Amino acid sequence: MPARSTGQPAGAGEQTRMALVAAAIGLFGAKGFEATSTREIAAKAGANIASIAYHFGGKDGLRLACAEMVVARIRGVVGEVILSSDPGDDPRVAAAMIEAAAMGMADFLLARSEARDIAAFMVREVSAPGVVLDRIYADLIYPVHSKLCQLLGLATGQDPEGDLIRLGAFSIAGQIVYFRIGHALVAKRMQWQSVGSDEIGRIKAVILSNIRTFIAANARVMP
Amino acid sequence: MPARSTGQPAGAGEQTRMALVAAAIGLFGAKGFEATSTREIAAKAGANIASIAYHFGGKDGLRLACAEMVVARIRGVVGEVILSSDPGDDPRVAAAMIEAAAMGMADFLLARSEARDIAAFMVREVSAPGVVLDRIYADLIYPVHSKLCQLLGLATGQDPEGDLIRLGAFSIAGQIVYFRIGHALVAKRMQWQSVGSDEIGRIKAVILSNIRTFIAANARVMP
């Protein structure tokens, strides 16, 4: 959208905004919010220090902008599978959708190098209450988790909003997140020098197996 | 308590050390290492700022001392069950030991208020490579995970050091950790105002169910 009236080169401000957010996500994820200086962000983004205050009102504003970007990014990965599609009323379709979403999420979180910083950023924000946490919950966790519960309920025949399904959905999603967080520990214990598509495939196999086992074990007898 | 303003009663140095470590773990866990100032730590511990440099050589030394304390604390919780006991060669005993260790760990991580900071501290350290991470892995992750693999191998009849068991052990342990990390999100989604023994019981029920399901689903046919 051309919300711009005047400016420098066409959309130069937007370029700087994006560069700052991208640089900040990387640094926030790798070193933490407080450990990252505004000068460091500006240098990595190739921008001036004052541009942070100009575009985002300050370091905290940039933090929130990073959260919005991260939420949009993850929704783009898992959303197209789990949010838009309609399982109808077929348990097998629902199960397939769950598996597809989980594998897509695992691919993104484990394979993409950018996902390391994105995940670290999110985990840090989740640990501390604040505006960012509320935004992440409202725009990402709640809609995705609700849909996952709906699919799990359909796949198992259980109440989609019962304790079993709602907590079970967290335990499934949590597995993927954990393999990203504890990536360094896992690689060390598995004696992996590098983590390529082969190693990721083995992790995905375990996750997939756990999902299928969960659905099978908790499936009610169909009428 | 006779801890007093100036001077030092017998063994006052150790008291100050402990107070500093305890205060630092709480602050590091809640706010992060870089976000916590040495003045803040000293104030919470009722000590002088210079005592950090005197006892630990600096802020980094205090960080490492915190890691050692955390490792010892968690080993005390999960170690007495999983590290010392001997399952013999009975798969049922091995399965029971796994369940007991997991439930003990869940009780500690989810119920104790101190565990919130301890877990947050560990997660932060795991995300960033360094001396602290190496210590945590060598003294905690590796011995506990290895023993867990041994028990899982015994319970299922699978190779204890195969990919399935080693990664499966991470997925089991990861569940517990995740419910601590994502505690705020889980409570929000479950519409829990407070998280007491009742809510923790429901989480533990799901974890326990997942563990039993994992063992049952991956058990080889016994000869």
Add this chain to the structure above:
DNA sequence: GGATTTAAATCAAACGATTGATTAATTCAT
């Protein structure tokens, strides 16, 4: 359509506040 105005955007420089660390003097039990 050339001159002028307006506003978005960037820049170098500096602000006060706070950081971790260090110092030298002091305290108290042995």
Add this chain to the structure above:
DNA sequence: ATGAATTAATCAATCGTTTGATTTAAATCC
């Protein structure tokens, strides 16, 4: 008296933010 332990005070460095000037392109005017 000796030495472990604590204290107040101070250090240089860095923090996030602010400032005023400058640059650039689009909007406005005659």
